[in-house]
Amino acid sequence: MQKYMRWSAILVVLMLVLAACQSDGGGDTSEAPSTDGSQPAETEGTANEIPTDELGVVEIPEGDPIHLAFWGVLSGPDSSLGVDAQRGFEIAIDDRGGELLGREIELSSEDGLCTPEGGATAAQKLAADTTIVGLIGSVCSDETVGGIKTITEAGLTTISASNTRPALTAEDRDETFAGYLRTAHSDAIQGDVAAQFVYNELGLTTAATVHDGSAYAEALQQVFADSFTALGGTITAQEAVDKGQTDMSTVLSTIAASEPELLYMPIFTAEGGFIVAQSGDAAGLEDVALMGADGLFSTDFLEAAGPNVEGMYLSSPDFSAFGDAYQDFLAAHEEKYGEPPLQVFHAHGYDAANILMNAIEEVGVEVDGTLYIPKGALREAIYATTDHEGLTGTLSCSEFGDCSAPVIAVYQITATEVGPPPVLPTAPIWNPPAE
Amino acid sequence: MNGSRVERFTDVAIAAFLWALRIAVILVVVVGSFLTISQGRFTGAAWIGLAIDGLVLGSIYALIALGYTMVYGILRMINFAHGEIFMAGAFGGYFAGVFLAGAGILNAHPVLSVLSIIVMICVAAALSVAISLLVERIAYRPLRNAPRLVPLISAIGASFVLQYTFRGFLGPGIYAYPDIDFLATPLPLPFDFRVRDLLIIGSAVVMMAGLYLFVMRTRYGTAMRAVSEDRSTAVLMGIDVNRTIMLTFAMGAAMAGAAGVLYGLLFRQVFFFTGFVPGIKAFTAAVLGGIGNIPGAMLGGLFLGEVESIGPILFLDGFGVPSTNQLKDVVAFTMLVLILVFRPSGILGERVSRQRA
């Protein structure tokens, strides 16, 4: 007992010393005292002046790296979505020789688990780390829904490479989204393209939808349903499954009872795999066509779904429309990771990272060896991005955070892609007609 | 704190509450079923399809439930890690199946397919038994005379260890079971019934019958029953209690391993978390049938499978409840709670000591 007391006394003293030091020293990265001016200080050209900013300034002492972070799902069945986007980020860093403003770039990551709760937790960890300058993420729209308030309030700005829920960059989004932009397309476009494809190209008039309750799937299937109905089609059923559900027999029976010609299932790998694998066994679903969206565009899904996936349609960004630099990117990817990209959002990740790093270069100021990055100015610089020549197109950010240049196409899985080993289709079978 | 009046009041209140609960449940079931059927969204074929799904799933639950019920009967302990033993079996069967598919045997001929499935089941059972005995040796045996909560917590720990060991070994990904074309062949019946359904129900029945005969007719089975009845007396009778308990774990694990393969063949996938939910469901099935009671576990499994499959649609669809399949587990767990409240000894009655505290 006494031994513990001795040690705890030492601990108490240490803590007190630390606490005291904290309050004098101010901490290496704590916010600089904000001036009463509501505008961030002008930083360009003014050397040797420490910037102030109402959202705070990140101070990076001499020799320390610039800390950037990626957040989004990196584990579990949907991990390939996040890993894909993060690799785009990593290659973008490599392309700059791993340095920014003469400092090394340190990249850390927080797993968002593809759930709103995971996103909320990850956001809190990120907000608590005062060395972080900028963020790329999240991966699943749910993570953004859960975490964006915390991130915005911490003065951070994040650019997502793969969130597609329309509401995230809608004109009526609230102020908690001030720190949020994306390079991924909005599903207002993807859902509409899918509906056009099904109604006009396949000539089908009835369809059922399934979502998994996620922000992404729920909104996308609704866009599809609305567009499909507007074109003249009929939605026979809109069902939901739970994340983690394995037995799909009941939901498939319910859908079969409504007799659709096509099942639109814009969900994620695990549940998507279960539905496709079991759809072959459900009476009445043998001749129903299946269609998914970019969330299922991965070899993990093909692997999980098994042979039943043959013939399935998937909507996704049109890689053939990407610029020449994309081929160089693919070569760099192959060299660094020894495999082709896992999903569809690596190029968006690359573009998002470059937009972020360009903005950091623009606002960073070095005074006496310490690098200062004002957070509010950084946010403004990102929003001000115009005509950025990215892999996915020429990108300009809107005032609601939409930096995308969407080109959506439809792909089909054939026996070649089913494998084994499963591979991703390379050429789309259908592009929407030009407006 | 005095006052028998207060006590009388709460007694009456509780009785009234329980009656209200009974009536509410019956109302939901009767009115819901009536509404659903009268709306006619589902054809007769759809109902038969659901019933078959329930039967198939129920057979798998029943096989897993046997392990729970036998271990509970003999040690009065909820083997929380049993679901993971089942998952291990599913992986064992997966690797055997991949090997056989690679060798070109799995899909070569229906007879070879069936033989392959038997091999997969044997591999799965062997793996499950090995892991189960290891867990028993490390996590349960040292605690055999400890108070009840101690082995339960240890079992929860073992469950985590197994799940995350498999996750560490195999990664978090989902493994697609090798496809066996022959299993999808429909049988010549007026409704949709495939070879797979027959295979699952058939092998479950055969294994359960075998187990029942083993427990009832053999010397080892007699020893198991004796130990479950009274361990100290069994020792006096010259029964090797350790061996008998290990045998009980092994038998339960073999059934769970086999169930893992059947589950994989049914749902085509396996990953490290596969065992958790079916494990809890199977325990529910064991309680439903009356814990410690082997035929009870079988009946409980089938009953649970059917209620899960038909229940949500039959009881709830008529009320206009959206996405009833999400409430499948709600129906199952509600039934569990109701059974525990109104008939705690299960459908067939439990076969363990009344003095369980």
Next chain:
Amino acid sequence: MTTALPPVAQLTAVAWGHVIRTGLIGAAVAVYACLVGIVPTFHERPMIQGIISLGQTALVLILLGTGYLAARRHAAGLTALTAGAASGLIAGAGVTLLVIVGQLIDLRAVFSPASPALYDVVTFELGVAGAWIPAAFGIGLGMAAGGLSLLAPAVRRSIVNGLLAVLLLGLFAGLLRTPMLGSPLGGLARLLFASNGLTIAGAVISFVLVTAVSHVPRRVDIAQPLADLPAPQRRLLTLPFLIGGLILLLVIPQALGPFFAQVIALVAIYVLMGFGLNITLGLAGLLDLGFVAFFAVGAYTVGLMTSTAEYGLLQWPFWAAVPFAVILAAVFGGFLGLPILSIRGDYLAIATLGFGEIIRLLAGSDLLKAVLGGPRGIVNIPKPISVPPDHFLAGPDQIYYIALACAAGVAFVAWRLRASRLGRAWIAIREDEDVAEALGINLVNTKLLAYMLGAAFAGLGGAVFAGLVGSIFPSSIDLFVSINVVAIIIIGGMGSLPGVVVGAIFLIGIPELFREFSDYRFLFYGFALIAMMRFRPEGLIPSTIVARELHGDAEPEEPEEPATGPAPSAAAS
């Protein structure tokens, strides 16, 4: 457990059977650690910069442990060294064998971590050419452990303390370095810590310093004189420590920064819930695996009443909603408790587990989506105290203080209740329901009260949690929350309030600090539960009441029947 070996260092000849068995177990553990991915994953983090990674440290510890276990029963110097070296060799050779086999066959089909990267880790980047390295290390480390076992206990303890200090400082380097850098201690931080892990100088300094410090003051033993003092004076002497502890609790988040504040806020919430379940489980003996249901009621009530987003109903301030959350959770507990409290033992556990799952599924279902928001939950729950962003209460700190205050309140209630007539009635029920009933205790009423109180505290925990995260989702209502709380109580010690705190620190706090290894969180968690049950089932800090009830017996106390008791039944006949 085959041959009876003397417990202490008495053997004069090498007990080869024991040595080989220990070595083989060590080999199995080492190979398991490699194949399950612990070694390569932990390799990402340096322990001592440029020398050794955390993953390699794990292997070193396994080899050291193996050698020590094999050697410690040997008295003579040479035998102890031989025993240590031999068992270390066997354990290391297991890893060597793994490297060689891994080069011949690709093990990745089954063991995904068995990549060339793993072999590089265990051979210090030499690949198959360095396959002999683990075995050589085994000999060296085993012999070192043998040597350690020969030292005088006091010296050994000091050296082990020094090693532990290096290990702990290396583990928590990142956490300690960041706040130190900004303070006058920055120079010290740069000397001791690399950007992650220790510097070589830091490792040497901390080892030497701690070894010396823990060796020297042993001569001034203050324990005995202190124990001899009369009680009032002793209390007076412990007062500074209590005040110091209190100040420590208050300055921790300020000293260690927002990340740490976040973690301890979560710990405090679990402590709060642990105190609640401690009444239900620790005192009344009702094993509730569906505790999360009441947590959910509390969190959703606060969410619905305060949220400024889509599903918020009232936009009340946080504090107005909390009483409703607590009362509603208690009422809910009453409703659920009424039908099921007559169920006994394990069945109650399963029934409550079922309840927890029902609540989770309902919260996430389309059925209640119009009210509860379905899987996307309720977001934008305001912080309990609204302050400007640079205020010291802006971050998670305020939730920590709130949770701390709530936990203190709950602890006080729980502590007073235990000594009350009601508390004794609960304990009586826990001990033997039939006897308690015969003594005139109304079983259902008394149990119901315990259940409702536990539910109310869980509701409070949920309410504070909603304030901490600022949102509530069905996926937060996880069975793991219930299991976490139960495990906290079990590991801390049933019925013990300090035990709950310690349990929460170990099970919630430590894993949160190592989120980068979160893949292995539940693996360690599982091993911890098994090991605790096997070696210390009464918990880390057993309750004094339990200890008194046990009459000094080391066995834990439990309400249920003796497991070996006669079980008259008609088993499957």
